Amino acid sequence: MDDLMNVVDWSRWQFALTAMYHWLFVPLTLGISVIVAIMETIYYRTKSERWLAITKFWMLLFGINFAIGVATGIILEFEFGTNWSNYSWFVGDIFGAPLAIEGLLAFFMESTFIAVMFFGWKKVSRGFHLTATWLTAIGASLSALWILIANAWMQYPVGMEFDPAQMRNVMDDFFALVLSPVAIHKFLHAVLSGWTLAGVFVIGVSCWFLFKKRNRRFAIDSMKVGAWVGFAGILLTLWSGDGSAVDVARVQPMKLAAMEGLYDGKCGQEIVAVGLLNPKKTVLNDEDEFIAKITIPYGLSFLATHNPHAFVPGINDLINGIELTEAGDTIRTDSYAERIAIGKKAHMALRAYDKASKDGNAEAMAAAASQLKANYKYFGYGYLDSPYEAIPPVAMTFYAFHIMVLFGGYLLLFFVAMLWMLYRKNEWLENRWVQLIGMATIPIVWICSECGWVTAEVGRQPWIIEGIMPTRAAISDISTVTIQVTFWMFAAVFTALLAAEICIMLREISKGSKTDYERIKD
């Protein structure tokens, strides 16, 4: 058992490491491709050589990020086959189909048009080049779409039926999968956060130009595009985040309770703006949840249901079977103890199916399959020994969520302030503190983005597929040592790649700041 736990833990750490490294590159690609496309559109409309130079500079930084980041996600697919083979088989084509579409359609579309973007200047018409740039941006988002649909299915499994003969979930409704509200909100939230991140990146780099007192006009023009895209990005990220919060309240209420450190819910539930969790608090004692906190009255009820007076269940309520309906009403559903019992019935049915299959008894197989189908909803709960095992790590989920929200709020103010200075108080941009804040916001936006994923993925533990498969059942029968070796190899390779990206990018930014763009005429 100890060995099994080690395999699970190491596999989780390895997946987290590779996914988080991968996500360092992806949001910048998603956002800066849009910014470059807008810059090139301005060049196309104005025929200004200055805008051409601006476009080419940011396109180069996009290219560096794309080149370093490309294929880092493939490692995640390797891990599915090696570390998570039970999961990979169990999810069947539901997970495979979106990933295959992603590989075939979006990635190749994106790669083809990137060649035109970089090699096509003066070789294809300006219109064709601009089209290729926009298609690259759209292709990047389409790549993300399919990955996020697959991820959303793990959080909210729909559109499938389990086949005990194949031991696979078989997709029976493609559109339920693709148009699931969780998938739509997740896609919008992730892609639009990329716009925010790229907006900060462009502003931060431009602030460096201003700091060095070089290429002022170039920097200001770049900042204007970055600020507008970032501002639109953060507003739309907040809007899609609101949709995600309603989804989480409805389909993953335990995650929401962990995000807020909420053990006992009530009507008109406040939201914690800033808080320090009490590490002694568990579901088994009456300690206070927080050592200190600042709350916003009715905030969580409004966030979860858009009704400030609604009841929001806490961890204890959920364990006792109190949940929200789609309409935001409170209902009494199966308690976690009942779910565990039902899940164990599903396991017994699967065991009976297995025996009947080996005996060649078709009638018994059909009866067992029917019993399994009736109890399959809580199949994953059958692996739990206690309802308390269904509680995610509260502290990590809570802090990741609150860091994301606080930094998100800061980013909204940041873009508003930047736009105000760019259009009303231009001279303030000469202030060293403003420039330093612009540069210092670059790591903040990345931390904010990564915290979003930590909230989403840690908050859904112990499930790899919500309610159906716990993470520990998804693991392959492999040794801990193998994973430890590859974990450190990945850590070394990815760190080297990140260092290479930062070095190449800093070199090109430095070159850009030394190039005299001010001499280029409109």
Next chain:
Amino acid sequence: MDKKSNTGGLHRRPLLAWPVRVYRFYRDGFREMTVGRSLWALILIKLAILFLVFKLFFFPDVLSRDYDTDEARADAVRQSLLDDSR
């Protein structure tokens, strides 16, 4: 003679024009790269490490490696999930 060969050239052009243009487009693009050269070197090294080292030696598809048929793989997963539930 010139006229004849020119005509021949024109007949062949529609068939070859596009592939040749695409080939030249990429060839010239790669030749004129500056930063791109080091990026391509990085991409190739990365892909080599991923596919020739990681995938080949460390990341086999466990079920494909250990079982020959889908039926056997399904059975292995069933046993594994049932064993875990005990």
